[in-house]
Amino acid sequence: MTNFDPVTARLVLALARDGSIAKAAERESIAPSAISRRIADLESRLGAVLFDRSALGVTLTHAGTAYAEGCRRIFREIADLETGMTRFASGQGGQLRIASSSSALSGRLPEILAEYASAHPDVALDIREMVARAALSALEDAQVDVAIVADNYDFTRFEVTPFEDDHVWVIASPDHSLGTQLAKSKPISFDEVVHYEVVGVHHTGALDRLLNEAAHKAGRTLGQRVNVESFPSLVRMVEAGFGIGFLRNSSIHLLAGTDLVYAPLSEDWAKRQLLIARRKKGALAASVHAFLDLANQSYRSTQI
Known part of the structure; x- marks a missing residue:
């Protein structure tokens, strides 16, 4: 197989998540025709059909499911490698990537982020508002460090801690x-x-x-x-x-x-909760540890 193309791999995962070329194109800021061309070229190189196309959208074939999981594994390993390297640094700088539901962004999250930004001005914040399923998918694909979503989803692949009571x-x-x-x-x-x-x-x-x-x-x-x-x-x-x-x-x-x-x-x-989810056994940068500690302290203060 030719060299791994991370851009096309991200598009494969976007299509797997959204089930629509138009939606994936909008989310990834790329023309739908460019996505179609990249996927067609990839299928030609691999000699396998990755997606079933229909008027309702696109779905992964068995070959596509295997390829998508391989892409996720590669991106997770790259993210963990980069995170592991930051442990050798002083803990200053870095980034914090959060996928959040609208519920969290309309609740306590903005205030917590403001406090975090004040204490860690050198950390770059990347906050993405997503529906819960997309947020968890982005977390699994190592596109974000944590996801903050409602508790009525399958979290077996993640470690979770409470973020906010949300009855x-x-x-x-x-x-x-x-x-x-x-x-x-x-x-x-x-x-x-x-x-x-x-x-x-x-x-x-x-x-x-x-x-x-x-x-x-x-x-x-x-x-x-x-x-x-x-x-x-x-x-x-x-x-x-x-x-x-x-x-x-x-x-x-x-x-x-x-x-x-x-x-x-x-x-x-x-009597629901919003939860903070992160990948199991994934290395955490100092910037992410600091956010989790702050969020945990904030949650405990609401339980007193």
Whole structure:
């Protein structure tokens, strides 16, 4: 086989993650035609088809799955080698690469990063907002040092520590049927709210996935009258009377300046956390250790 091409290898992993040439092209800032050409050239050199193409997107073949895993292994080893070398340095400088869900970025993470940047001004910060699945994929591919995501995913390949408690709340306008009850801010059961129309958000996001799983177990279907793409939009639509909404604790600050009422769900499954994930047995640079220590101290302070 000819020399390993890291650029094309990254594109293979991007396609495996996104399942779409258009999405991968946008994320990697490259023309879709350039991706297609690179993948076609690679398949020609290897003598193997790596992707099945269809109108719905692209999926890895068996050969593609093997090649993608080999690419991940190479990138992990390179990242670990570079990290291992930084241990010989004084601990100053370096970089911190974080893939984070929108929930973490709308919660305590910005304040923690500000404190970290003040204490470590020579460390370059690379913060990427991603949905949880993409964040964990980027972590596995050694594109980032840590991922901060909701806890309802498979973490068997990672080491995790708690970052922030992020319980699920129900919100509604004061004149909604639930308004009086929610205004008391006392825990309310999912069964009491599941039959109301809901303003949905992020159809494939962690919160949407969590709520639909809970509804399925209860033998119900969430009646989503309208769907939006952001939590600020959800708040505005609930204000306008399109239904109740669900927010995690990290987004409750969006209710400031509104007259919306809210209360936490009482079920154990709604008492969620955001987790910091990192690869198992991976070497950690001093810059990453410092962030993990700060995040852990910050979390412990909230438990007192």
